[in-house]
Amino acid sequence: MSALMDEKAAATSQDGVRHMNMIEAINSALDVMLARDPDVILLGEDIGYFGGVFRCTAGLQEKHGTTRVFDTPISECGIIGVAVGMGAYGLRPVPEIQFADYIYPGLDQLISEAARLRYRSAGEFIAPMTVRSPFGGGIFGGQTHSQSPESIFTHVSGLKTVIPATPYDAKGLLISCIEDNDPVIFFEPKRIYNGPFDGYYDKPAKSWKGRDEAQVPEDYYSIPLGKARTVCEGDALTVLAYGTMVHVAESVCRDKGVDAEILDLRTLVPLDIEAIEASVEKTGRCLIVHEATRTSGFGAELSALVTERCFYHLEAPVERVTGFDTPYPHSLEWAYFPGPVRIGEAIDKILSE
């Protein structure tokens, strides 16, 4: 927690800090950037007058006007495609895709166009944009409101992929994304919009109230991309996680009394390889946790990197805890979700080696 507190102290004085859940933090980041930079423009389905189905853009149209924050047709190809053109003009569009599951109709514009514009024009044209999209399961969204497609994007050269796990990070990282001159995918773990989730689905939902990570400065601050956050320090094993799974992993380790070092990766591309190497070299054991399906998931990349780079420090095989290779099943959501049982078993296995 210490690194977090340092950043916070550097960013702002004590007053002007407010308790925010993740939705409010994202809203605050957008508000700050709309006010700071006249080139920032928000577009997406239902984001204007209504403020978005998750309310992340609530009040922003009223405050900044309909030409800065507006609704779009239901056309993800159009949303991303016009954002490329807006970027080429010199704006900094922040398109919202209502659910990550609906990003596919816009994929060609993201993968073939936004991601490659700088490269193919040798830097003459750029497509700065931050595509915001809620992702992940745990809210009974069924197959079409629960996917975690991050590895589709991490596989594409030219895209950055950012996933916050706390309100404080959500605001600071989102501001960095908007200021970045490359196209960024900003996935919002919707399960933790309103509170951290410890993986115990049968217990009452928690809220961000009273949590350090929910103390968010109202003004501008940024968190650099490509820097992982050390959630807690430990010696027994390194846990690499992002989004909702950071909290689940944290609670499992706490409950099991395991002295884990948990890294919240925060950005998958660019990846903080130094932090990963340093931690695995220290602990000699590595567990990777994500919600996305297993095969070719980002965990495979992490596992390969750790094995390639830290092999002689490893005392046990690298383990992955992931979602299953099936679509997200609505009624069996909690059977699918990589929760405490799956994580606990993997930890036991790693520690028993």
Add this chain to the structure above:
Amino acid sequence: MASDSHEKGRNRPKLELHVPQPHYRPGDTADFSHLNIPAAGDQPRPDEVCEARETYPLCDDLIRVLGDDDRAHGPWDPRLHADTLRKILREMALVRAFDNRMYRAQRQGKTSFYMKCTGEEATSVCATHALAADDMIFPSYRQQGCLIARGYKLTEMINQIYSNKADKLKGRQLPIMYCSKRLNFFSISGNLATQLPQATGFAMASASKGDSRIAATWVGEGSTAEGDFHSALTFATVYNAPVIFNVINNQWAISSFSGFAGAERANFAARAIGYGIAGLRVDGNDPLAVYAAERWAADRARSNGGPTLIEHFTYRAEGHSTSDDPSAYRSAEEREEWPLGDPVNRLRKHLVALGEWDDERQQAMDEEQDAIVRKAQKDAEANGILGHGLHHPFHTMFEDVFEDLPWHLEEQAAQAIRERQIKWPEDKAE
């Protein structure tokens, strides 16, 4: 068995799948008499800021200015000065000379690939003249005429085609996928129709900033079947974006005739009707009509009248690209029988009819254009041709993926440079 049980006891009519067929295949006699080609000058010209619906009769018509008498007729006559006409003629001839030389260069192995626009020169050159210099062009791959009309250096174009060491795109792009920010010519994508929503976005951005720049984009008729086309038109109509959609209906999409993009049912200009935007259908081989239509759409966009879709009705006289053999799928006669003639010839004859041009000047001009291209080609070849020498420092391969080089690309660049010394030890470059 299966069909038996399907038939039994049924008296409903059997459904039939329709698969479009072009009029002529190789060996067939081409006859375009089924085309409805109205007389030049007969088409009404609504005011630029009219209601979109006033243009709808024009979606089923064909705007023509140059008549069989080589004279300009009717309300769409843009009344261009003879100097402008000569300039346009020269540029169209230059495009043609350039295409011919580059086609040969590909055959000589100097590059991997080339695409001609023979017969379609008016749709790029004349349209560009109707735009302001700072209007943004979002081209497809057959709009070399836009760059030439904006005065782009031919040597730069050839450097790009050769991917040589002077190629400012650092040898990364397919030949002919030009880009010039200075000339407001957007980077070309090989993924069809992606430029349409982008042009719309640019136009929306310009409008949101209270700027006066508009966007114009080009797409083939075959590519109008892509979802991007429909997304772009939806966004354009919703936000009244100052954008012009030029649909180049050259009848063929590689070997698929326009019927596979829906041409049997409706003209491409008529796509505008469903979106409530202005639509014009133009004789794409009539330089004056193309200029006039584009100018109309530009003026409309600039005065907040919104988007226009223009179908340029033309014919792809040559193959799709250097990789294509059109004699394998279409009648060899089509090109000769195309009833709307050749745009370069039509403009030449018009200038002659005006007493502003003659055969001698034409011949001198043709020779001059060829010499210009040859000189540019020679200059470009001094910078190398494709595959001769590894032209760019290997590190550049990893640049521009992101603004800054992340660790993994830095590591991979070091790897590539190490390999270079092993694979090409005689090569001194980085």
